[in-house]
Amino acid sequence: MSAEARAINFGAGPSALPESVLEETAKGLLNFAGTGIGIAEISHRSKEFTAFVRNLESLIREQLDVPPTHHILFTQGGGSGQFSAVVLNMLARHRLLRPELAEEDRVMDYVVTGSWSKKAAEEARRLGGGRVNVVADGRKHSPDGKSFNNIPPAEAFTFSEDPALIYYCENETVDGVEFAHAPGPTAFPFERLPKTGLIPLVADYSSSFMSRPIPRLADHAIIYAGAQKNIGPAGLTILIVRQDCVVDVDAAAKLGAVPTPITMSYKTLVDSGSLYNTPSVLAIYMTGLVIERMKSLGGVPYFEQVNKNKAEKVYAVLKEGEAKGKLRGKVQEGSGSWMNIVFDVLGEGEEAKFLSGAEAxxxxGLKGHRSVGGIRVSLYNAVSEQQTDKLVDYIREFIGQ
Structure with a gap:
């Protein structure tokens, strides 16, 4: 298929990838790094692939300014796999630090701002090993009391004094809610975190990873991201893990912690250089190509500006549609995502008409998540400003009819 025949992909994930990366991947499928063996065939323990992984780690460290106190790891299982791995590793850490605590006194703090953080909290409850404290719940601050359409105000956050972990999702892909990047009422309230020791702060950055800098990255215990939004295909999960969270999970289990599967142990990943078992070789390769391209274009600061421009254009045309009674945004002012912009098309049969016109x-990829419906525009890194302009032009044409 020619480049001219390719659609513009606003899907929420797996999502758009740069055409140059797809073309380079096609070459690598036949011959990776001059080995004469394709990337999907080569041993993950070959010196060529091992060198590629180490370079990818270095590129991420450089572009996000990851301090030496944190490891960069590669694994599988997506964000949902980390719902479990985070709980097991952080409960093991807390057990080693506080072996005298009874189970009911071991607390896990969860900020619930959308579908994914809600699922993460549910998994923490399912695994046990402590009780879940909901620090803040966006539904309590919505007009209907059940929609995730906002970032709760800072004063609503009630953190525990000594939690095993504090969990938040930076960008909610389904609900279109994101913490603000700059300080303000919808930024993450770092100032309210407990002041004792190293903060066990965990962030799901799956749908915004490398779209802009990570505020106070060094203050996080764990940051993780499924690659299939901004930086690669499905199959790879990237972790940034502080050294004190790499613990002996077997020693913790002997003290009563929930046992951690060996491939979910952060210590296993660190000790093996992320190569304990066969990783997602092709996904790692494509992610490396994406991040090399990012660096050549100006890195995360460049994409931050482009992503800001794209979001502003879509939100501006959404406001035009609201003023004409044709569209209705789903998220409260100031809480809207740069990555996933969600809205309803008003009127009987109008949503189907909108989607049909877009398809033509x-x-x-504009249909909203099945759980909430409506329209969802995903503006990940590989979606260009020019492609965004084409969508904005179509929306303006639609609301002008």
Whole structure:
């Protein structure tokens, strides 16, 4: 298929990848790094692939300014796998630090701002090993009391004094809610975190990883991201893990912690250089190509500006549609995501008409998540400003009818 025949992919994930990366991947499928063996065939323990992994780690460290106190790890299982791994590793850490605590006194703090953080909290309850404290719940601050359409105000956050972990999702892909990047009422309230020791702060950055800098990265215990939004295909999960969270999970289990599967142990990943078992070789390769391209274009600061421009254009046309009574945004002012912009098309049959018109113009992946419906525009790194302009032009045409 020619580049001209390709659709513009606004899907929420797996999502758009740069065409140059797809073309380079096609070459690598036949011959990786001059080995004469394709990337999908080569041993993950070959010196060429091992060198590629180490370079990828270095590129991420450089572009996000990851301090030496944190490891960069590669694994599988997506964000959902980390719902479990985070709980098991952080409960093991807490057990080693506080072996005298009874189970009911071991607390895990969860900020619930959308579908994914809600699922993460549910998994923590399912695994046990401590009780879940909901620090803040966005539904309590929505007009209907059940929608995730906002970042709760800072004063609503009630952190525990000594939690095993404090969990938040930076960007909610389904609900279109994101913590603000700059300080303000919808930024993450770092100032309210407990002041005792190293903060066990965990962030799900799956749908915004490397779209802009990470505020106070060094203050996080764990940051993780599924690659299939901004930086690669499905199959790879990237972790940034502070050294004190790499613990002997077997020693913790002997003290009563919930046992951790060996491939979910952060210590296993660190000790093996992320190569304990066969990783997602092709996904790692494509992610490396994406991040090399990012660096050549100006790195995270460049994409931050482009992503800001794209989001502002879509929100501006959404406001035009609201003023004309044709569209309705789903998220409260100031809480909207740069990555996933969600809205409803008003009127009987109008949503189907909107999607049909978009499809005819090769603007694809715009249907909202099945759990909430409506329209969702995903503006990940590989979606260019020019492609965004084409969508904005179509929306303006639609609301002008």
């Amino acid at each position: 113009r090769a603007l694809k």
